[in-house]
Amino acid sequence: METRKREPSKWIFSRELRDSIIEEPAEDEGRGKPFVITPLGTRVKRVLFVGNVASVNDEGTITKVTFSDPTGSFYLSIFKESQFPTSRVIPDTFSEGQCMIVVGRLSTFKSQDGRVFFNVNPELARDSDPRVMKYWVSRAAHIARRKSLAIREAMKSESATAENLMSLGYTAEESECALRAVRGYPNYNYQQLMESIEGSSASSEANIEVEQLKGQVYAYIKENDKDGKGCLYEDILSFVKTVGKDQAVLDQVLNALGSAGEIYESALKRFKII
Amino acid sequence: MANISEIKGEMASIDLVVKVISINQKEANTKKGPMKYYYGIIGDKTGTIPFTAWSMTSSVRAGDVLELKNCSVKLYNERARVYVESKSQVILRPGEEMEVKRTYPSLKVKELSLKDQYVTIEGIVRDVKERQYNGKEKSGTLYFGYLEDDTGSIRLNSFDVKLSEGQAIRIKGARVSEYNNRMRISMNEKTETETIKLSFSQAPKVYDLCELDSPVSGVTTSGFVVFVGEKGGLVMRCPECRKTQEGDECPDHPGTALVRDYFIFFTIEDGTGTLQCTAGKEQIISMIKGGDSGTLDKMAAEDPFLRDLKNDILGQLIRVSGEVIRSRNGLSFRTSSIAVPEGEAIEQMARAYSNEMEV
Ligand SMILES: [Zn+2]
Numbered sequence: 001m002e003t004r005k006r007e008p009s010k011w012i013f014s015r016e017l018r019d020s021i022i023e024e025p026a027e028d029e030g031r032g033k034p035f036v037i038t039p040l041g042t043r044v045k046r047v048l049f050v051g052n053v054a055s056v057n058d059e060g061t062i063t064k065v066t067f068s069d070p071t072g073s074f075y076l077s078i079f080k081e082s083q084f085p086t087s088r089v090i091p092d093t094f095s096e097g098q099c100m101i102v103v104g105r106l107s108t109f110k111s112q113d114g115r116v117f118f119n120v121n122p123e124l125a126r127d128s129d130p131r132v133m134k135y136w137v138s139r140a141a142h143i144a145r146r147k148s149l150a151i152r153e154a155m156k157s158e159s160a161t162a163e164n165l166m167s168l169g170y171t172a173e174e175s176e177c178a179l180r181a182v183r184g185y186p187n188y189n190y191q192q193l194m195e196s197i198e199g200s201s202a203s204s205e206a207n208i209e210v211e212q213l214k215g216q217v218y219a220y221i222k223e224n225d226k227d228g229k230g231c232l233y234e235d236i237l238s239f240v241k242t243v244g245k246d247q248a249v250l251d252q253v254l255n256a257l258g259s260a261g262e263i264y265e266s267a268l269k270r271f272k273i274i
Numbered sequence: 275m276a277n278i279s280e281i282k283g284e285m286a287s288i289d290l291v292v293k294v295i296s297i298n299q300k301e302a303n304t305k306k307g308p309m310k311y312y313y314g315i316i317g318d319k320t321g322t323i324p325f326t327a328w329s330m331t332s333s334v335r336a337g338d339v340l341e342l343k344n345c346s347v348k349l350y351n352e353r354a355r356v357y358v359e360s361k362s363q364v365i366l367r368p369g370e371e372m373e374v375k376r377t378y379p380s381l382k383v384k385e386l387s388l389k390d391q392y393v394t395i396e397g398i399v400r401d402v403k404e405r406q407y408n409g410k411e412k413s414g415t416l417y418f419g420y421l422e423d424d425t426g427s428i429r430l431n432s433f434d435v436k437l438s439e440g441q442a443i444r445i446k447g448a449r450v451s452e453y454n455n456r457m458r459i460s461m462n463e464k465t466e467t468e469t470i471k472l473s474f475s476q477a478p479k480v481y482d483l484c485e486l487d488s489p490v491s492g493v494t495t496s497g498f499v500v501f502v503g504e505k506g507g508l509v510m511r512c513p514e515c516r517k518t519q520e521g522d523e524c525p526d527h528p529g530t531a532l533v534r535d536y537f538i539f540f541t542i543e544d545g546t547g548t549l550q551c552t553a554g555k556e557q558i559i560s561m562i563k564g565g566d567s568g569t570l571d572k573m574a575a576e577d578p579f580l581r582d583l584k585n586d587i588l589g590q591l592i593r594v595s596g597e598v599i600r601s602r603n604g605l606s607f608r609t610s611s612i613a614v615p616e617g618e619a620i621e622q623m624a625r626a627y628s629n630e631m632e633v
Contacts, residue, residue: 009500011545048498048543101589103500124500126589131620135591138627143545161304163311163326167350171484173546183305 007032009048009103011140015071015196016040017047017118022184023108036106036118039188040147041177046105047120049074050128050136053098056091063091067102070137071196076104076120089122101128101136130211144197146170148190150178213245213253218262222273230270279320281354285347290356292316293372294338316340316356317374324350327358334364339372341365353379378447384425384481386450386457387488395459396444396470397423399430399437407433420491421445421459423472425479427492429458435467442472455600457489480593480623483547486605491597495607496544496615496623498591502584503539508574511535536574538584542592550606551594557612561587590614593623 022037035043051067051074065076078091094100104120111117150170154160160182165175181188220239221231240250254271257263266272276288297314312327312334334340343363345356358364380394402419417437421430430437430448437443446466448459461467481495510532511517512524519532536555541548559565562573562583573583596609615623 006501006541006548008548009543009545048500048545101498103498103589124589128589131617131624132591135620135624138624139545142627159304159306161302161309163302167348167355171482171546173484179303179305 007046009046010042010044011048011136011143012038012040012042012044013071013140013144013197014049014067014069014074015193016042016144017044017074017106018072019188019193020118021116033105033107036108037180037184039181039185039190039193040144041151041179041181041184042147043177043180044106046103046123047074048101048103049140050099050101050133052133053094053096053100056094056096058091063094065091065094067100070199074102074120075117076102076122076125077107078122089125093125099128099130099133100125101132141197145194146174147177147181148194150174151181151190154178154182209245209249210252210256213240213243213249214256216243217250217253218257218273221263221271225272230266230272233269233271236271277320278316278318278323281323281347281356283347283354284349287344288342288347288356290316290318290342290345291367291372292318292340292342293374294334294336294340295322295374296336297334299332316342317376319373319375321375321377323354323356325356325358326350327364329360329362330358330364331366334366339367339370341367376447382425383421383423383428384485384490384493386428386459386490388450388452391450392447393450393459394444394446395421395423395448396442396472397421397427398472399439399441399443400427402437402439422492425493426490428490429456431458431460433460433462435461435463435465442470444468444470452489452600455489456491456597480626483542483544483549486547486549486598486607489598489600489605492595493598494593494595495542495549496591496593497542497549498544498589499540499587500543500548500589501541502588504578506538507536507579509535509537534571536570536580538580540587542594550603551596551609552606553609553612557609558583560612561590561592561614591620 016038017036020036020038024035024037024043033045035045037043049067049069051069054066054068054073057064061080063078063080065078067074067076078089080091102120102122103124104122107119107121109117109119150165153165153168157164160179162172162175162179165178166172170178217236217240220236224231224235237247237250254263258265263271263273276290278290278292281288293316295315295317297312299310299312301308301310309328312330314325315322316325317323342356342358343365345358345362347354347356349355378392378394379390381390383395383397386393398421400420400422402417404415404417407413407416414434417432417435419430419437420427444467445459445461448461448465450457450459452458479494481493483495483497486493486495509518512519512527512530513533514527514530515524517524523532524530536558538553538558540551540553542551555570559567559570562569573580576582591614593613593615594607594609595611596607599606599608
């Protein structure tokens with residue numbers, strides 16, 4: 001078994017990373033990259049996320065890939081002449097619109113106007129699917145939510161300790177994060193961050209439901225339009241119910257298919273494919 | 275003055291006269307910097323309870339009788355604990371003696387650790403076998419098997435007390451120990467046991483990786499495969515005793531043809547921690563899409579070993595069941611089954627968090 005200890009990846013949203021302003025020097029005398037301390041107190045040098053490729057830009061020696069997660073963007077840099085010749089992550093791995101899981105190490109750089117940016121150097125990137133993304137989003141939101149609650153507790157008392165927080169049911173990691181957060185980010189607006197994260201997990205959940213149902217509804221309309229007059233709304237609805245979805249989702253799906261020009265309302269409450 | 279047996283849940287202020295059963299010192303990082311505190315077990319004639327003391331004179335030793343005034347009781351890990359704080363008063367009663375009734379914390383299998391040497395535990399007895407033992411002081415019959423509850427299962431040794439398959443039992447004062455990197459509990463004729471009615475739900479709890487902090491079997495967890503070890507390969511195994519064999523045959527089962535078995539190492543992560551796992555042939559097959567033993571044999575012929583399989587499982591979300599083992603390099607996980615969740619199963623994993631939105 002590998003004996004060298006691998007720094008575990010943290011599951012954080014891009015917004016939590018973007019708002020980070022603290023770096024902790026590496027312990028191993030500068031050999032490794034420094035840890036970033038995020039507003040939620042997460043001590044991170046490696047991230048894992050599932051997101052969609054928003055853009056791929058070939059800039060010569062380097063390919064820059066932007067990933068969108070529900071709160072913002074992660075930026076990846078892939079060097080053509082990789083310092084890691086064994087690295088399996090090559091620019092060709094990425095194409096726009098793809099849903100992927102990425103594990104990578106963070107690097108930090110300052111722009112000329114002094115702003116700090118975070119880059120992810122991918123160690124692992126592979127195709128994933130929207131359901132897995134939904135899982136990642138809800139779990140990462142759960143992790144962030146627990147940390148923000150621990151921070152709220154830590155703020156209540158001047159002498160809060162990790163043990164106090166653990167006695168309230170927080171894990172050792174959550175408690176340490178909360179103490180780091182109150183020390184490092186006394187004036188941070190947690191409400192904004194959490195609204196962005198909670199909103200994202202709710203909306204991405206709804207969107208994924210719609211995305212998943214779109215294909216099924218389209219196929220149903222195509223196959224069941226026997227007389228050429230289109231499918232009755234009630235029939236589509238009862239089909240949708242057999243796959244466990246409700247009317248509200250169906251309405252969103254019909255809207256989405258309609259505005260994408262894939263179906264149209266051939267008569268009142270009758271739908272036909274174009 | 276209150277008795278320990280009267281403590282139920284949280285209390286803002288309580289006065290006790292107790293004997294210190296054990297006391298340890300630790301340092302914690304607080305916002306004001308490092309602070310020393312004490313923790314351990316205190317008891318009286320009605321029972322025992324853990325304590326944490328933020329203010330306590332350093333002369334207190336195990337065996338001392340103390341009067342504690344204006345302490346509080348809070349829940350820690352769902353168990354009541356006495357807190358001696360700056361508002362509290364600690365009065366030593368030198369020379370005084372006190373009888374203490376030993377009570378044991380009631381724990382689930384997953385909560386067992388060497389921190390609690392004696393516990394009260396309940397579960398269902400599984401896979402019971404028996405053999406004779408010859409000790410220095412006595413010999414008799416050892417009944418051994420597993421005790422299973424809704425959090426996991428653990429090896430159970432019972433000296434001279436017969437256990438039967440499927441029996442639901444409560445053991446008061448079971449001894450917790452670690453043997454061959456695994457946790458086990460033992461009981462004998464002096465241990466108080468009772469047969470109980472017990473049922474628990476079938477769906478296994480899926481643990482966060484940070485929760486798997488002691489050797490325990492029968493647990494389920496999940497995560498993304500983030501690393502697959504270069505090592506791994508082929509071993510020959512005796513089908514009778516499942517032991518791996520270096521030679522041509524098993525010394526205990528000569529004449530039995532050895533079978534090929536494969537193994538790989540990999541690491542999973544779930545955002546709360548990391549876990550080194552091992553998988554054998556059967557578990558590897560369950561990670562190959564539509565795969566069977568023949569597919570695996572073909573893949574195993576690749577150089578390097580199982581190259582395509584390794585590429586295939588990297589980045590994959592999996593759910594694993596098995597056993598946490600303590601080794602020289604820390605904890606590792608021996609998988610007994612692996613599932614690659616798809617479709618509805620993934621949605622279910624996601625839904626576990628969707629009802630907890632903050633209001
Ligand atoms: Zn054998």
